Amino acid sequence: MSAISNSATPEPLLEVRDLVKHFPITKGLLNRTVGKVHAVDGVTFRIGRGETLGLVGESGSGKSTVARLVLRLLDPTSGQIHFAGTELTRQRPAELKRLRRKLQIIFQDPFSACDPRMTIAQVVTEPLEAHRISTGKAARRTAAELLERVGLAASDLDKYPHQFSGGQAQRIGIARALTTEPELLVCDEAVSALDVSVQAQVLNLLRELQGELGLAYLFIAHDLNVVRYISDRICVMYLGQFVEHGPADELLAEPQHPYTRSLAAAIASADPHRPPRWDRIMARGEAPSPSAPPSGCRFHPRCPAAFEPCTNKFPVESTMGERTVSCHLHDAAEVLSHD
Incomplete structure (x- = not known):
């Protein structure tokens, strides 16, 4: 934890x-x-x-x-x-x-996040209608303003997702996320x-x-x-x-x-x-399955600096100013610094 x-x-x-x-x-x-x-x-x-x-x-x-x-x-x-x-x-x-x-999300694949049968106007105004913020011409005006805000043109509203590059599609995803003023x-x-x-x-x-x-x-x-x-x-x-x-x-x-x-x-x-x-310092091998996580520090099977406590004891979180780290190396360092 x-x-x-x-x-x-x-x-x-x-x-x-x-x-x-x-x-x-x-x-x-x-x-x-x-x-x-x-x-x-x-x-x-x-x-x-x-x-x-x-x-x-x-x-x-x-x-x-x-x-x-x-x-x-x-x-x-x-x-x-x-x-x-x-x-x-x-x-x-x-x-x-x-x-x-x-609370809104921008997905990794903007094309998968859009229905290919919907125009960009429909894609961007869908959240406005779902949350009953605006509909019709008012929603379309909002969509046009948001497209321009993310670097596209209002004339793009009547196009379909497949007509855009990956970067442009992601801008559409950002515009859609902004419709509800998150x-x-x-x-x-x-x-x-x-x-x-x-x-x-x-x-x-x-x-x-x-x-x-x-x-x-x-x-x-x-x-x-x-x-x-x-x-x-x-x-x-x-x-x-x-x-x-x-x-x-x-x-x-x-x-x-x-x-x-x-x-x-x-x-x-x-x-x-x-x-x-x-x-x-490079990790060894592949990460274990999350269905069977290792005991102790979960990174110890791959850690080049692992030692005995790492295999059976979960590390206590150490605080260093605004930073925190969970590692037995820092547990050991703290013990040595107090001796």
């Missing part, structure tokens, strides 16, 4: 506490439960208004499950999700629908399917919109360069748990957890004088 605090945001827009999601594994004609997938296992974090929290980790670490739990597209096994002072897990469907106006956008691998040059354009657009509208972002990705560019803080996730958290620049300049170091070591650098302190 991870506990993350941030004194800079005493009244967070989003606060998640001890969030858990286990998926049952069933077998046989009677669907007897024989195990469970530990998709998310006790994560805690907060996002302030106008802030970007980056969530990074390998595929299968639980990032997208966290996104869907926050949006209440999935019901949590346990834990709490507070949005603007309201506990989302206790809301009735009607109240949850009202709150969802302020306060928090969940960006679930929102630029990973785009070319590098187009990624930069979309990231700059997101930063501009954040400055103009005061949006908060939960930005999920596996590319640390992308996450560093847009995030104020970063949480590093491995097998359903957070292993490190801190300010983006500080965390990536001096990663403390071996897993974070292995991710940072994979970042391409144009600097031939890059310090070699942790560049050679």
